[in-house]
Amino acid sequence: MVSAFMVTFSTKCNLIIICTIPGLITMATQYKTITVTPLGHFVGAEVSGVDIAEGLSEQQFLEVRQAFVTHGVIFIRNQNITPDQHISFSERWGEISVNRFFQAVESHPVIAEVRKEAHQTSNIGSSWHTDHSYDQLPAMGSILYARTVPKLGGDTLFSSMYAAYEHLSDGMKNTLHRMRAEHSSRHAFSEAAYVGVGDVEGRLSNAAEATQDAVHPVIIKHPLSGKPALYVNGEFTVKFEGWSKEESQPLLDYLYSHAYKKEFTCRFKWTQGSVAIWDNRATQHCALNDYDGEQRLMHRITISGECLEPSSSELKCG
Ligand code: SIN
Helix, strand or coil, X not given: CCCCCEEEEEXXXXXXXXXXXXXXXXXXXXXXXXXXXXXXXXXXXXXXXXXXXXXXXXXXXXXXXXXXXXXXXXXXXXXXXXXXXXXXXXXXXXXXXXXXXXXXXXXEXXXXXXXXXXXXXXXXXXXXXXXXXXXXCCCCEEEEEEEECCCCCCCEEEEEHHHHHHCCCHHHHHHHHCCEEEEECHHHHCHHHHCCXXXXXXXXXXXXXXXXXXXXXXXXXXXXXXXXXXXCCCCCEEEEXXXXXXXHHHHHHHHHHHHCCHHHEEEECCCCCCEEEEECCCEEEEECCCCCCCCEEEEEEEECCCCCCECCCCCCCC
């Protein structure tokens, strides 16, 4: 179980959440304008009572944000939003961080397309990752809107990096607290990664711009909750700082097999018009590719983040 972080009481109409974060404030939140239904034990909740096209009141937005902080990823179904409404809603969360590699929506270049056509076989985002960890200031969150979904399949899995951290042994935690890891866009978005490999060419581009590298603590202090979270991912982490790749890989492999344990995950079954808002520092995700012969089209906006502080005072940010 994840320490004494969260106690949840469910009443017929409201969800009352009491969060006790060691070293931080004690918050008690009662949702008055939305309904929040947890989807997994450690991560994910469905939120209802919100119409993004109509706009959220200040109170509603605060409650939605609280649900996001508490659950790591939230899902809002049955939305009907234009690209402009997607952008305005995203701007309430922070500045938009434009993705440099995904094909953009032609009329709205800040929106990235996550697209797979019926004749294509490869999908985007099929291995576990967190968005933009190759950036020095990695993305805070992402807001994904489902425009076309297959009749069956194309679900997305999310895993809690708080749960992953909590369930490591004290010995492993102590070791990782002193470590940093290198992340890169080079191997993921350079020509070698996808030209002639599968069929994502055309959906991914700007290979020459895949030059971002960044170093982040392996255990971060989450900027919103203050809790420790594991911050290495299978897609973009290259190695531990000061270690060779050969030395790093066995420990990284262990951490991935641990972090993506089913117990720490939830699975979201999309319907057209669903919106997911996830925290890239508290969760990782992967998109299942089990719907050949059907189209799936999602619009994604990524929200800028900040330098990630280590959870241990022995390390510095960056
Ligand atoms: C992504 O990795 O950002 C896309 C996830 C999805 O398509 O479900």
